[in-house]
Amino acid sequence: MEVSRRQFFKLSGAALASSSLTALGFSATEAKAEVREFKLARTTEVRNTCPYCAVGCGILMYSLGDKAKNARASIVHIEGDPDHPVSRGSLCPKGAALLDFVHSPSRVLYPEYRAPGESEFKRVSWDWAIERIARLMKEDRDKNFVTHNEHGQEVNRWVTIGFLAASASTNEAGFLTWKVMRSLGIVGFDNQARV
């Protein structure tokens, strides 16, 4: 049964009410009240680090399922890691809402491509995207790689491309990126330290 608040006041006329509906036949068992079940009881806990600022707070991520082969994990809750010596379980409003980052409607799910002049992306395959990017990069590099500067010094650099590195990615991703970009001769290289 639904009785809206406004409707209730309208219908009941005076703002009078009982403190005992049992008198009207509502039984005490129907009015039972239980505390909400603890929602993490059998979730799986995984430790991670908050990806936002550089305090590096420890977080505990709780996911659906117990890692059984047939269960697909999905993070359902994130809270602070009480053992972490800096954060001791605390999180800021961003860290406390990390769940909404994981499941943001803005997550990009598939490789996408926007052709010149188009106003929208279209979905493409990873293979196609990587092939096309590699081709564009190679054409550019082969044509514009600078082996010697105007003074005749050997410089072996590629300056018609820029690369901005992700300062929320891991050291491991960072080092692999460094190796690859430097082997290509890229010097237009930066990260968020400046901005």
Added chain:
Amino acid sequence: MTNNWIDIKNADVILVMGGNSAEAHPVGFKWVIEAKARNKAKLIVVDPRFNRTAAVADLYVPLRSGTDIAFLGGVINYLLTHDAIHHEYVKAYTNASFIVKEGFSFSEGLFSGYDSDKREYDRSTWEYELGPDGYVLTDETLQHPRCVFQLLKKHFSRYTPDVVCNITGTPKEKFLKACEIIASTAPPNRAMTSMYALGWTNHSVGTQNIRCMAIIQLLLGNIGVSGGGLNALRGHSNIQGLTDLGLLSNGMPGYLTLPAADEQTLDQYLAKRTLKPLRPNQLSYWSNYPKFFVSLMKAVYGPAATKENDWCYRWLPKLDRVDHEYDILRVQDLMAQGKMNGYICQGFNPLQASPNKAKTLAGLSKLKYLVVIDPLATETSAFFENHGEYNPVNPAEIQTEVFRLPSICFAEDEGSLVNSSRWLQWHYRGQDPPGEARTDIQIIAALFLKIRELYQKEGGTFPDPILNLHWPYLVPSEPTPAEIARELNGYALADIKDPQDPNKILVKAGKQLDGFAQLRDDGTTACGCWIYCGCWTEKGNQMARRDTYDPANRGLVPGWAWSWPANRRIQYNRASCDPEGKPWDPKRKVIWWDEKKGMWTGIDVPDYVPTMPPSKGMGPFIMLPEGVGRLFSRGYVKDGPFPEHYEPFESPIGTNPLHPKVVTNPVARLFSEDHKELGDSSKFPYVGTTYRLTELFHYWSKHCLINATLQPQQFVEISERLAKEKGISNGDEVIVTSARGRIRAVAVVTKRLKPLVVNGKVIEHVGIPIHWGFKGLTHKGFPANVLTPCVGDAVTQTPETKAFLVNIERA
């Protein structure tokens, strides 16, 4: 950070200036509150705005944005004129007694050696005077007119309270109160910590802002001690790591640098970087540079790097000068000129983050191809989309090919991040990536393998470094985080013998190294980043350690994660002891000299040679060739060996009261096109300053619903006085303009911003949070960079986004 987050609890005074840690680092700020509750510490906040940090401060001191050097120069002058310095520390642990070359001078805003055509200094006079033995001459009495101490006194004698407050607009009694509290930490039993962030770096004088505080902390003896230090808070979760790893235009892992074009041979390159001691018995740790470099090249090029080919030195790209960086501002400028073809943005949103959005937009539109690797649909990836006034472009006119590649977010990733305490912390995957998202490692690997395949098949320009890049991963398309972490730590390529005893093998071939002392320059070790050596040893992944034991409750937790270098938790900790090796303050002891054992010991890893007796007089700053802290920074800082106040490039007073002929930083970076886009106070009378809010992280967390509800709509902040003058009521819509563009936002009229009187003129600030854009779950908005100018700090090229000129009107 020289120290670490928890150590802040040991401070007696906390100075938050050039940052707003309660807002930007709330959880780290826990330890400020702890210091207040535990130590009765005093918290001073110096900021143009009464911000969230100020809400819990003991003293809030306003100043005009962009005048930190004037303020801090005034503090230096106060300390020197009130003799509030740690004398023994200054004498033994700084270059106060060092004699500077004849010919060094400062006059009318310029140091010696200025070339106005090139807008740069010849820094040859900014050096020490050397004796015939190659060591610096000193005067232990500190009386020599050319000793650093006397030069420092002279330089800052101009920064009297009246001069300072005239520039900063700070009420004089508040300035003096701040000086008094700061000065209270000169005795050895008191310490002040300095916490700063982009509030200091985002200026044309950013580096010198920080230099000022380094001088103050050295004068007070607060570097190296528990509860002290100079603590850069760092904005992103792994900005420390990416900087450590040299993902910068001229960077190499472990703070090595790319060669310059005139360093055509390896010997030339190494000679400039292998620094010899400048005083007797000093260590000068960079004398090991060749070991770090050769080991890096072995990690990068593997067997291809040999002694005969100078470890592939030729293959490294070379800049025309070491400081001719292709940083984000230069690349943006080249892009706007149509000189760039491709751009790859990995987890980076330059359309929102780079100054002068219109310039970036024009540049992106001239590219042939743009690749965006990101978990979220960023503005940069959608720069070609028309979003009305928020992004007024015509897609049909934009010929750029755009690729948007989905990467994982933290929850789906594994690996290490470095926090601002220099802790490498390992984390684990909690769910599989959504859709077809891939890890950054997989994406970079796929791209590389494809490019290498094309070069293998077709040949091309200078293919050698690509074809020979060391790729030792079990599954080439799937390098694992563990494999790369082990590479970063480093491993032995041959048996590593003890130099003292050639029969003793320290590390067997193929094993992980224990620490950087084992690195060799003969090609027998490989190491991706020498300062990370020790992070993944034969004992396993040290970054994943979770021991919370905290000896003596000093906040060092040596068994939690792994801290570079060498798991040290407080850098320069040798300076926490007096020259004899006894802690200056017994209640903050972290290391000390154990005479019986003949070694340094304590609860932290000593930042020193472990067996070096104090009597040998080795200085505590072992990375530096002089072994002591630099009050005078020699030629290392491009815009001067001492900091000097220069006005922001858009100055509300249009003059520099200290030297009207040199108003702004004479060597700051300013491209010619950007110069044309500077405004002046006749059209733009107010100081605009940009900042973060705690509810939103840059341009990401507006994609998170909870955060969008907490800060749903763009606003700017102004004082009650300015609001009244402009007829603006709280909650009104306003238009803020600069010489670069205009934004529309809600006005928050607040008591927390107050007008300041500067050089006889009333100055108002307009506070501009940075977070909104045309993507995400908040209301659409304008990023603050619509307004900000492209002016770079002289040293770091960090843009001046904290102090520029704007106007404001009711919409």
Added chain:
Amino acid sequence: MALQSLDIVARSATTLPPPQIRHTEEVAKLIDISKCIGCKACQAACMEWNDLRDEVGINFGSYQNPADLTPASWTLMRFYEVEPDGELEWLIRKDGCMHCAEPGCLEACPSPGAIIKYSNGIVDFVEENCIGCGYCVTGCPFNIPRISKKDNKAYKCTLCSDRVAVGLEPACVKACPTQALVFGTKQAMLEHAAERVAELKERGFKNAGVYDPPGVGGTHVIYVLQHADKPELYELPKDPKISPLVRLWKGITKPLALAAFGLSIVIGFLHYVSVGPNEVKEEKKDTDSNPPA
């Protein structure tokens, strides 16, 4: 049956006596305003834990967002710029249910078991039993409960009764970066509060004090205030009491009310049968909202 640790000691509109044999410790949340930086971690953690998501509102000229408590925002940072002693202070108060020892909401509630009080002091709304009459709103001296337009039920902070029941602290308390929120037994919180007050007095806040108003029997959410002599600076009632009207209903007008109330429900049911459920139309003012990307 409720969990063992959480005996229900009071139940709205019910005359059955509660179990009285077991003794459980009373808990409390301490809100130390002198340590609060207004970061809203508590708001975020509350929404996240309780599976609530509020509307994306507007900025009305303040850091305060949303503008008020809502059925989905059970806690809210309220920001006050005051100059009590000439110097500017930015007082930031976390608002939300006070979990009164004598809860006005519970006393006013006519629906059996819609509002309950556990032996640990937590006052909880049981939405399944809520009829949306709004009497709890009238009964609350702190203006806390909010009725949802979506389901016509009253919502407010539960002090994370589900977490507390298994021995955890509330989500907001755990998240708080600066220990402005602390959780423990009421006794421990009062002791901690006394220490904080002493420290604040030492720092010059001579009127610092604890807000644990006796008019509602004390509360299980207590404040440390820098200016306890002026709770109005924080928009806190000086001497909150349960409205005399609520007490009146309970006593004299009960028989009258019973009849009227029963009648109204019957009519309401007829209305439902004949007209159908009342649907609340979502109001969407904003045209500039970002679509999901």
